Structure formats: structure tokens, C-alpha cells
Amino acid sequence: MSIQQNIIWHDSAITKEDRRRQNGHHSFVLWFTGLSGSGKSTISNALAKELYDRRIGNYVLDGDNIRNGLNKDLGFSDKDRTENIRRISEVSKLFVDNGTVVLTAFISPFLEDRKKAKEIVGEDEFIEVFVNCPLEECEKRDPKGLYIKARNGEIPDFTGIGSPYEEPDQPDLTIETSEQSIPACVDTIIEYLERRQLI
């Protein structure tokens, strides 16, 4: 017997379209994916500020922060990473329903999990942004000192070292953070959103 047997959906009195109309802008998810140190947090926060200055309501969901609260029961096994991404996808969907632009900054290393994230959010409202940066450059940056720990065997399942990162096949957008400055990466994303008339 399903544990969801007696759960009945209740429609909201205010629709997503109502909220978008009141906010004066569209709502969608920018799903940043990339290695640790590739620049997901840096770019998503810089972009959030730019959107905020344009009065576009937005919210950043960041791996390190979410793992301190909502997902503090999850580690870095494949199964836990999958559950991490599933929960974030559901939360993102709620934010989109609220008329908010969501910026997610999770490694989200598995193709299958990102595919499911897109299904949960809805494909028209899901924009995959590949934050591309060679592993060697991420290791050189090592902003949190985690790569050195991983190389020393202290983090056996670290992404890119002991755990895989599956690059997107067909991302909606790729930013090359080892080649472009932070403002240039933000500009690339803004231009993309303007071209698609999402902002």
C-alpha cells in the first residue's frame, strides 16, 4: 500500500501566473552545475545582485548552505547526492510557483539527476548552465582547501578525484570561468536571458 494513499492535492487560490503578473517578471530556474571551485557560488551571487538591481525577485540555493539546514542529514554517497538534488528540485519548483527566479549552485554531478531535476521543475522553466573550468584550475584555486585534503586521502569521495563529474551533454548555456572574468560571465548569462526574453 502506498504511503501517499490519502494525500489529495489542494489547488492554490493564487496561481503562478498571478504571482508573475504582480512581480512583473517571469520565473524560472538557472541550474548551475560544475566542479567544486568552478565558480557556481561566485557567479550565481554576482548574477543575483545584478537581477536584484533590476528589481527581479530571485533567490540563490547554494550547496554549502542547504547542506547546513534542509539537507543536513545527507552526505556525499551517490544515493545522498541524488536525494540532495531531488529535494532542491522540489524546492526550486515551489520558488518558481511563487514567481521567483531561482539560482541553484550545486555540483549536481550526475546526468540522470539533472535530467530528473528538469522533469520536476518543468523543462520550459529549467535552464542548465554548465560552469566549465578544468579540474587543474579548480585545484589551483582550491578556495576551501578541499582538493588538497582529497589528494591527501582525507576526502575519498571528492568530486573530480574519487567521485565522478558527468559533464552536461547539451547545456542551455556554458560559461568558461578560466577564460572569462566574473563580470563577463554574468554578462553572458544576462544576454542569454534577454535574448530569450526571460528578463
Ligand SMILES: Nc1ncnc2c1ncn2[C@@H]1O[C@H](COP(=O)(O)OS(=O)(=O)O)[C@@H](OP(=O)(O)O)[C@H]1O
Ligand atoms: N566529497 C565531496 N565532494 C564534493 N564536494 C564536497 C565533498 N565534501 C564536501 N564538499 C563540499 O560540499 C559542496 C558540494 O555540495 P553539493 O550539494 O553541491 O554537492 S552535490 O551536488 O550533492 O554533489 C562543495 O561545495 P562547492 O565547492 O561550492 O561545490 C564542497 O565545499
Ligand SMILES: Nc1ncnc2c1ncn2[C@@H]1O[C@H](COP(=O)(O)OP(=O)(O)O)[C@@H](O)[C@H]1O
Ligand atoms: N571567472 C570566474 N568565475 C567564477 N569564479 C572565479 C572566476 N575567476 C576566478 N574565480 C574564483 O574561483 C573561485 C570559485 O569558487 P566558488 O564560487 O566557491 O566555486 P564553486 O561554488 O563552484 O565551488 C572563487 O575564489 C572565485 O573568486
